[in-house]
Amino acid sequence: MMQKKHCTLLAILGAAAQVLGCATPPPSPAELDQQAMAMIKASFREQGIAKLDRLKQDLGQQACSSAEAPAEAITKQIEEEAMATVRWPKGGNYIGDWRAGEKLAQNGRGMTWTDKSAAPSANGAQCYNCHQIDKKEISFGTIGPSLWNYGKLRGVSNPADPASAAIVQYTWGKLWNSKAYSACSNMPRFGHAGLLDEQQLRDVMALLLDPKSPVNQ
Template sequence: MQSIYLPLAAVLLSACASAPTPQDVDAATRAAIASSFRAQGIAGMDRLANLQNQSNQACSEAMGQPLEASLAKAIEEANQKTVRPPADGRYVGDWREGERIAQNGRGLTWTDAPGALNGGSCHNCHQIGKAELSFGSIGPSLYQYGRLRGVADPAAPDSRAIVEYTWGKLWNAKGTNACSGMPRFGHAGILNEQQLRDVMALLLDPQSPVNAQ
């Protein structure tokens, strides 16, 4: 079976006399990826139509270094404009459902049925509750998220700012951090509005395991 790395290797080996340009490597990488995927189930080839959007491309090119301030600001402002508040004005749902979503890593694979609800897979990157024995550490701990931010009642007027911030973070994390690796749950359609409300409740409801002492 032909290796998926041959297109990239060909470019690199042909560059003995001169180093390949970033454009050469990028084109070879795209060719290698395109030759390695096929459409199956809900996983269509359209996912390869635009491998990187502006923010992803800029952050990749930065190679772990901070973006230039004006570029980071422009990316964040563009992504912030995509944040859409809940249609009915309700930001907070049921934390019990939110916990199930956060602990569920299922979804968006070729074996999933069209229209099936996805999980949030939050536990892969964050600590969620005190009782958890295993959790990811790529993202910050979410334990005590609401309590530390003073959200005693998510519906109270003085809690509005953190409620809207949290919704925006779930909808499109690049609106506040240009190079965030967090899935853009709302913007990308990974979670629907009701699921987002339930995750909001998990983070903000004083009775949820996130805010339990």
């Protein structure tokens, strides 16, 4: 008899637990996002030049790290706001030294807590991490498209020619803030984020567009 009562009590408790479990709704996506962000913030600490402000997301980062692609209106807003941040080069001088550009493309240093400075002069462009550029370099990433013959394939025989203006300006804008052309671009926003300065950007531009650059041979 006691055993029967014990089994009945366990059954009642089990049923009650199931009811309570069903009555508790799962966390909403927004609540899960908040929990995840709280965990991330609790897991990081400032050290050297790496500050906690790096965890703060802007609209583009928030929308593009969501489980779903941003709505068309949000995508348009991200791109328009990004385009408004683009600073065009002083005097309309877009092209620098392709040799310096190649050095920047090969340089993967910068913005880590072990680096002494966050100044652009301390940073590389790290282009080969994601792109093929000069075919002499056999080590390159494939996250981004190949940039081999970048200017040549786009008909740029003279970057100063008005006929080349559209491609030249697009390339500068893409380097300055890639989200101006693709809201969820994975490409670093070199100018907007202060990763490279204007002269460094000119040099990378030369690597891609100068007819004398090995990229366009």
